[in-house]
Amino acid sequence: MFYLKLAWRNILRNKRRTIIASIAIGVGLASLILTDGLMIGMKNNLVESATSTLLGQAQIHNKDFRITRDIEKTIVAKDDITRKLESDPLVTAYSERIVSLGMITSPSTAESVIVYGIDPETEKELSKIDDRIIEGTYFGENKGREIIIGSKLAEVLEVTLGDRIVITVAQAFGGDLSQEMFRVSGIYYFDVKEMDNGFAFIRKDKAGTMLNIGNNIHEIAIKFSDIRIAEKKDLSFWGEYSTGNNEAVSWITIMPELKNILDMTDISLYMMGGILFFVVIFGIINSLFMSLYERMFEFGILKAVGTRPSGLRKLIIFEAGWLAIVSIVIGVIIGFVLHLLLIRNGIDYGGIEFAGTFMHDKIYPVMNISQYMKYPVFVFIFTIVVGLYPAWVAGKMKVTDALRKSM
Amino acid sequence: MEQKTIISTENLVKTYKDNGMEAKAVRGISLEITSGEFTAVVGPSGSGKTTFLNLISGLDTPTSGTVQINNRLISEMKGRELSDFRRDNIGFVFQSYNLIPVLTVEENIEYIMLLQNVPKRERHDRVIKILDKVGLNGMESRRPTQLSGGQQQRVAIARAMVSNPTLILADEPTANLDSKMGSELLEMMKVLNETTGMTFIFSTHDQMIMERARRLITLKDGIVKTDEIR
Known part of the structure; x- marks a missing residue:
């Protein structure tokens, strides 16, 4: 002392x-x-x-889809999963998606893109596509025929708002080609090359019809109440939603490099x-x-x-x-x-x-x-x-x- | 009062090495000091008096020879044993800056008793008594900087004496005081020596101390030149 x-x-x-x-x-x-x-x-x-650009903090897929991108590998028992997500206290938003490789064709050229079929309303909560629209609108009244593309892709295709472009995809269960005409209703800009050049967003219903998978989906993107939740490896969420042939994975699995x-x-x-x-x-x-x-x-x-x-x-x-x-x-x-x-x-x-x-x-x-x-x-x-x-x-x-x- | 030998040195030698050169500061001092002495060790600079005092107080170890205090061989002691021995047997008064400036007069004086685990109440009582003896009543809560040089030396003497050591070693205690203060301090130590029977050994150049000392040991070139008992 x-x-x-x-x-x-x-x-x-x-x-x-x-x-x-x-x-x-x-x-x-x-x-x-x-x-x-x-x-x-x-x-x-x-x-x-x-995660908020497009990825989401977690995703649920058919286990085989994430690796093969085979459009026939849709989420098993989708309705049960979405019902469960609705009442899950960890989840603040989720969005259903259809994902397919496709060809986008304008009068001047054609490009391969990843076509996303989304629900515009739920997608707003998950990704920032709606925030990044620089021309046009984020899905308007012209239900079914709107397409949102990135600024780089618009440049390559030499299209502007209202121009017609055609999407071609291979259908599930047979591989027949399916084509639909869309009008460019919105152009976004993320300043990220891959985003601005390689994606096209259409309505989910239309994508389901084109791919011949009906109401089935390939991906559910999820947003948690806290961004750090997705980093917890021992979270029971992963096990609870990895049922049937589905798997729930966090952004860490999807983007390990980050x-x-x-x-x-x-x-x-x-x-x-x-x-x-x-x-x-x-x-x-x-x-x-x-x-x-x-x-x-x-x-x-x-x-x-x-x-x-x-x-x-x-x-x-x-x-x-x-x-x-x-x-x-x-x-x-x-x-x-x-x-x-x-x-x-x-x-x-x-x-x-x-x-x-x-x-x-x-x-x-x-x-x-x-x-x-x-x-x-x-x-x-x-x-x-x-x-x-x-x-x-x-x-x-x-x-x-x-x-x-x-x- | 019966006088017994309290310090005994035998053929005390201290050699320092400096840049490969050996310098003998003390060249074989053998002497005895008895209890109650009022002794001055004098000599010119470099005569070995500081080294001699360091050796007999256990602050330094001899190159050869022995030092006994109260029949205990302190030249063989080390570390904790030596610290405790100094604490219980030797009181020190230095030339200046004797006191810990951040402690009060009372805290400075009671420091050694604290090391000895003396109970608080007893410490306080002894501080009050010793302050009375050195003429500093009522100054226990002052800081050293609030005291004159003479008063500070009195506090140092009080600290040296409060635990009733066998001997008090004082190194030029009056060097930084004017002659009046120095004379008063010396007179006070003389009285304390006579009333308590405590042994005082000074290292000094001060003529006043030399005159009043009852024994005057003069060193030159590391040996005792004269040893005069008056």
């Missing part, structure tokens, strides 16, 4: 140095907290961008954290050693009058502990204020591509309690560990060296 008191008073002895050291350590801590928050925000933004990139960002966070800790550690060592060498004579007196080496070591460790506590308070305050400001205003990375995904929205750092527990505890433990070295030096110091000016 006495050494705690003495250590605290020693810390306050040179207030300016303590404040400068604490601010330096505190800024390091605040940087760690903010970096963590920003990384989570950026990851969420990437996942959100990737998951790998996100894991890499975790590693870079650890590396950045390591560098920041390194800086913080040198700040602490410097402060403690300055304080130690400044008080050599005093330590000499303490040792001369009978303080055991362990007593001096304890004193230095307690001083390190107090320095850590003051720094943590400063760091948490700085971190919290900046965190709130960034959460309110966001950081605009609009249009930057990362891991093949365009970040269209601002990045908002995420704040959670663990950031304000984990990093301060790290800083405290590291400070104590770093304090062991000057403490060892103080304990080992020869009294006569320390008192050289005197006896």
